[in-house]
Amino acid sequence: MGSDRTVAVFGAYGHTGRFVVAELRARGFRPVLVGRDPDKLKALAYGTEAHGAGAWGTEDRAAGAYGTEDRAAGAYGTAPDIRTASADDPASLDRALTGAAAVINCAGPFATTAAPVIEAALRAGIPYLDVAAEIEANLDTFAHYAERAHESQALIVPAMAFFGGFGDLLATAAMDDWTAADEVHIAYGLSSWHPTAGTRTAGAVSRERRGAGRRIRYTAGRLEHRDDAPPTLEWPFPEPLGPRTVIGEFTMADVVTVPSHLAVPEVRTYMTAEAARDLSSPDTPAPAAVDERGRSDQTFLVDVVVRSGGAERRAVARGQDIYAVTAPLVVEAAERVLTGRTRAVGVASAGRMFDAPDFLRALSPYISVELFT
Numbered sequence: 001m002g003s004d005r006t007v008a009v010f011g012a013y014g015h016t017g018r019f020v021v022a023e024l025r026a027r028g029f030r031p032v033l034v035g036r037d038p039d040k041l042k043a044l045a046y047g048t049e050a051h052g053a054g055a056w057g058t059e060d061r062a063a064g065a066y067g068t069e070d071r072a073a074g075a076y077g078t079a080p081d082i083r084t085a086s087a088d089d090p091a092s093l094d095r096a097l098t099g100a101a102a103v104i105n106c107a108g109p110f111a112t113t114a115a116p117v118i119e120a121a122l123r124a125g126i127p128y129l130d131v132a133a134e135i136e137a138n139l140d141t142f143a144h145y146a147e148r149a150h151e152s153q154a155l156i157v158p159a160m161a162f163f164g165g166f167g168d169l170l171a172t173a174a175m176d177d178w179t180a181a182d183e184v185h186i187a188y189g190l191s192s193w194h195p196t197a198g199t200r201t202a203g204a205v206s207r208e209r210r211g212a213g214r215r216i217r218y219t220a221g222r223l224e225h226r227d228d229a230p231p232t233l234e235w236p237f238p239e240p241l242g243p244r245t246v247i248g249e250f251t252m253a254d255v256v257t258v259p260s261h262l263a264v265p266e267v268r269t270y271m272t273a274e275a276a277r278d279l280s281s282p283d284t285p286a287p288a289a290v291d292e293r294g295r296s297d298q299t300f301l302v303d304v305v306v307r308s309g310g311a312e313r314r315a316v317a318r319g320q321d322i323y324a325v326t327a328p329l330v331v332e333a334a335e336r337v338l339t340g341r342t343r344a345v346g347v348a349s350a351g352r353m354f355d356a357p358d359f360l361r362a363l364s365p366y367i368s369v370e371l372f373t
Contacts, residue, residue, distance in 0.1 A: 004338050008032040008100040010085070010093075010117055011107025013040040015196040015287070016131055016161075019294065019327035020106055027331060032081045034096045035107070045080035087113040093120035102334050105130035108198045109205040110137035114158070118145060122154055127337045131161035131326050134202050135216055136209045138164060138256040139223075142347050150346030155337055157353055160330040162300075162322040164253030165350040167269070169359055170304040170315040171258050172351030176373040180263035181308040186254050189241045189301035190275035194287040196323065199279075218255035221265040235270055238316050241301045246270040257349035264306075287323060295321040317360075319367040328366045332359065 007024055011017045012033040021044070024031040033041050085096035087107070097103055097120050105117045110132035118141065121128035132138055141158040149156050159165050167186045175181060195203075210216060214225050231248040250271035258267045278284045287296035300322055304315040319325050329350075336342060336354055344353050360369045 004101045006030045006032060006081075006100050007334055008034050008083075008097050008103040010034045010096070010103060010105045010113070013037070013044045014106055014108075014198055016198070016323050016326050017106035018044060019324050020104055020131075020330060022294075023327035023331040024334075027335065029331075029334075030081065032083055032096065032100055034083050034085050036084065036086045038082070038084045041082045041084065045082055087116040090116065090120065093117060094123060097121065097124040097126065100124070100126060101338055102127040102129065104330055104334060105132075108132070108134070108202040110134050110202065111140070111205050111209065114141055115144065118156060121156075122149070122152065125154075127155040127157070127334075129157045129160045129330055129333055129337070131330055132159050133161055133163040133199075133253050134206050135251065135253055135256055136206055137202075138253050142256065142260060146347045153345050155342065155345060155353075156347045157333055157337065157350065158347065159253045159257050160333045160350055161253075161326040162329065164257045165329055165333070166317070166325075167252070167254035167302065167304065168257035168349045168351040169354070169356045170302060170317060170369070171254070171264075171306060172262065172356035173360055173369075173371055174304050174306045174313045174315040174373060175262060176313065176371075178306070178308055178313070181306050182264070183266040183268070183305075183307045184254075184258055184262070184264045185268050185270070185305040185307075186252075186258075187235045187237065187246060187270040187303040187305075188250075188252070188275070189235075189237045189244060189272050189303065190322065191297075191299045193275040193278040193322075194284055194296060194298065195279055196286055203279075215249065216251045216255065217249045218251070218259060218267040219265070221259070223255065232273065233270075235272075235303070237301055237303050245273040247273055247276045250276060257351065260349050261352035287321070293324065295324040298322065300325075314372040316370045316372075317367050325366055328363055332362055 007029050009031050012021050013035050021031045035041050083096040085092035103121050107113045114137050118128050138158050171184045233248050234243050235246040236243050252269045254269050255267050290297045298321050302317040306313045342353050
């Protein structure tokens, strides 16, 4: 294990990866930029890519404009650390993780990348985190690494992203002192959804694995595949969204993370119909930056309802850009892992690994959260 401020980012030049690199830099970490394409890594490092600001954030446009390693190093003390690696080359991954204290995997599809990068992290003896939203990839991580990681006291945190990790944190916080519940409902109110190329590719991989036209839901304490169409209903979102038509059983990675540690037999997720249409349309463009941080104009409201008997508890979160907000989520997780603020070893979701209410409070610069317990 290397310096506790050096974090490797695999898939650094992807849409989410660029946000993660900038967030690491803003928090005083030294990111190691890892990916298959050396030209894209250099473009990210020296400011000719990365939402117009380079990997080093909006202050660092000068380094990108200069375009040279010497000037970038002069501005920041050291040159950007760029390492080429691919998931199908274990030796390249080993070289990429040398000297890193942790690795964050931002490169989908995670059905392809998660296992090789986890293996490299285990060889290096460092924690692994990813931003996987793919249900099948997250199931694989729990199934294949839970026992092995626990025995070696390794830390593996999958789905540390908007879908999977964030919903799990909200549901765990809403549970409060309940040790079990009957149902968890997570309703995603997105103003729109402009999917990245990575989102589309990951979705195609998941659909291929489960079979054309099949969907997944979590009921009676287990995952089941279904061939029928998901239901459409109205969800009573709090203001400013209000009641909206949603696709019921629009199943996301929360059906893996939440029941991995909470005693809840029913976990349902919902998506606003407009956002679901955006995602399914091949004509929907990728996200476009509207501010200096590279965020899109997409807004979100996440409404989590936990029921036990006749009682109900709730968590409501509001913010902007589901891809951009993944960066503070996973970087906060990395910070806590590297400073020993964890509650588990082995493979664990966000709600199991961390103090959920405290973690959510730490996100206050990015997301507003209300708990009704």
